[in-house]
Amino acid sequence: MTTQSPTQYSGISSYAFGSIVGRIRNFADPADVIKVFDDDLTDVIALVASGGTTFLSPILGRLGGIICTSGTTRSHLAIVSREYGVPCLLAVDLHGWRPADGDRVRLASSPVGEGFLEQLFDSEVSPDPESSTGSTDAPATGGTGPIRAVTAADPVGRPYTTVTSGDEGTDWWNYIRTIGDDIACKPFPSSVTSATVGALCAQSLSDTDLNDLILHMGRAFKPEMTRRSGFTSEIFPMMPYMSLSVIEDFHTYPQRVRTIDAALPAEEIGRRLRQQPGLVSPLWIWMVGYHYLCGRELLIHMGRIAPDSDIDDVRTVVDFWRRLSLAHRGDGTLDYKDAGFTNRYLPDTTVADLRAQQKRLDATTRKELQTLNAALSGYCFMYFTDSRVGICDNGPYPAGDHTATLVRDFLSLDSGQFGYRWARDRDPGFTGVTLVLTFATNVFTEFEINDWGTTFTEPDQFLTTVTDAAVIGHRADGRSEVLPPETWAELTRAVGTEHLALYQQFSTADRNDRILAATEMYSFGLRPFARVAGVEDRIDWRISERTLALLPDPLGDDDQAGAIFGGALVAHDRPSAFSSFG
């Protein structure tokens, strides 16, 4: 007799690994392990009954993931899976389900250590890996055709479809309304190009359009909350500040956006900021729309507003973000995910100039580059209160010879574009640094820059594969200069000094001050755009009383804030993180 079984199962995660997909393989006996010694196991999710580590140990590091129906985070299996960085769920209750070999599943972890196992069904649209050269040439227009996909040979290719209604605008909205796969990936219509951007920006959003766009954004966002990212920080209470800042965005963005848009339209701001590297982070653009909708969702979850509250305000902010993003990206896509996890906004001439500044790396200069990258990354994380706001990758820009160039911006290193009070005295000598990094594409089987501008590759040692590089320093007066390799170590030291000063500053602040600082960090998100529009001084950037009323109760408490944040955005059955209003 069969009974109805849930398709999602819960357990605990050995660490915050985000979300992964793979196929089940049952392991019950050492012979099962020995049988696969030489197999490719990257797609394999091992299903085991016990939390001992020796059983899977010879293959553990090569597995895509592990599901154990017993154990705790203190089990040896959990320990070694963390060492290897292999996603592992323990104590999963399968409710009598016996997964068969080959069953497709998704493993996910929450920021607070919960683990989720989801049974997937092979009904999603998936690219045909046989039908493409993985080319990044301009796609053919018109007619029907197969979906062109990324392949291992050219993992920086973009999946797109040649299917069209005959009208690019309609094709774009059909794309928005398409559900996509389990992480909301779907092939972008090749009919939509840079020529379509103007018409898209000129459109006004009907209620139906707005609703569909909100749902699209929510579907894109929800899996990103669990795959690959963990929200942990010892200095900055992340759940309280993330909750407060997105709610503050909901409270304040409509008026701020109207002020900015009236002075300079979003599409003009986007156009101006795409000409050179280091002017803006695409993540700042992403935050405008997504953080605002997160705030809306939290307040709906808390019962403070209804899904159909303030629709005109919602339309104002979402449309501003839409036009800003379309104009900055320039190809009709809104996010990295739409473009196969790429963002090629820089003009070809700019990319060519950047490439021309590069020098071939040797062992010494590669090490110094890696050290500089690590120093800048650490400093930016501290500057932006343990968030990614200060670092953003764009590209990769193919060179046509099986190489491509990634451009990595480290922004706002001095007192910066946001006017943070803790950064007033910071000055490592530059207001920003851009790394220009060329690599061979055939080294990687996967290459992804996510919607937050973070690059993930398989194999994962991206910087060790860079063959040619340039380091560009941007000064506060607008000048930029190429920094020769002999200066990199000195810059590393200067950044390290600034980092230590910030660290000492924050480590002596009390918890409430750190929460408020981090809330300011995120909620000043519109400030760079206000500056471009010339209206920065006309906006009151202080955190609103409406938001402060939520501190300390309920958002000052880590667990309560985490429950609200997770409950609103992730811990539900809706495919979209964001609620529709109609």
Place this chain on the structure above:
Amino acid sequence: MNTGVVAQRERLLGDPDYEPTLAEWNDLIAEGGRAYKSELARRTVFESELFGMNTYIIMSMMEDYLRVPDRIRTISRYATPEALVRQGLPIGSKRSFINLAAMPLHYLTGRELYVDLGENSLDQGLEDQLEVLRFWRRATIAMRTDGVLFNMDADPADSSHIVDAELLSTIVSQLQPNDPSTTATVRKFAARLTAYAFLENCDARTAVCDTGPYDLGDHTFLALRELCCDADGDFPWLNGIRETLPEHNFVIAYRLPGTVRMDNNVWGTAWFTPSDYLSDVLATRIFAVRDGSLRGLDPDEVVELTSHIRTAHRTLYARLAETNPEERNLYATQMYSWKLKSWARLAGCIDEIDWSISPSIADSYQRFRNPDVALGLIGGIFVPADRDSCFRPIGGAQ
């Protein structure tokens, strides 16, 4: 607390020549037992597909109860605990902190097992028990640099310190800054070696010893992880495999920011918050330990060693897979009950001691091989329902 009590406590924790009273011994036993129970309650069960863990835990700890006192007496005729601790480096050998911390915990578990099986009474065996406890206490006083006997009592709580300032400085001076490539190389090596060390030691943690955090005074700290494989030929199941490894004893040093928290439990297992601490490592180095000295390894050598360990791991796994369960159980029982071999080797009396498993213990396999029986018996000691400590008082005390 008056100064007399403070002075008494200091003597208990730090004076090797002080003989604790029975009440003080029982306080120490209770304290260790409470910490042990707390950890085991969180762990819930011991699992292994290859090794019946609960079975071999029972057998090895009963073996400890039978054999450890006399083995310690033999060792003590050759060298004092202090002299044994002073030999060589405090890190990077089988004579490790985790080995020493396990000594009383395993022995006293054996005592509880015999009592629960009705074969002993609680007031029996005091002299043997004191022999073990005295050795452990004196060796711990000599080994630790922080003046306590248990990690819970150190400053900060749940930490352990066995490296002095000079050795710490030597290690720190050889650290290399972290970067994505280094993280990847170290992570792979550490994970592969940890997995192999678990397999060598039959799914027990005994070869993986964490100490720290060692505060470096600049809002960073050092975490040390020792991974020590069988270099001396103690484990017969490694014959032909151990010889393929160019090095056997390693120390991995991680310099971490103060934003990462390290908790070291009662038996020397560290937990880091955030759990993915490797991403936060500021500087690191892998050292090989041989003949009492540390040698920092270059990345190329680490990569090569990783490959050797992978091969050894596969070979050992295949070998164990072909071994029958009773034989595997014997290996595991031996592994756990041979903790004193490293001490005896340093004392120069390893050949004076009969290391064979007692016949009564070997015969008990048939009795304890049923997983439910084993779990029921060991569960009643590790997470007892009627007391807050795993261990009941010695010497007839209540």
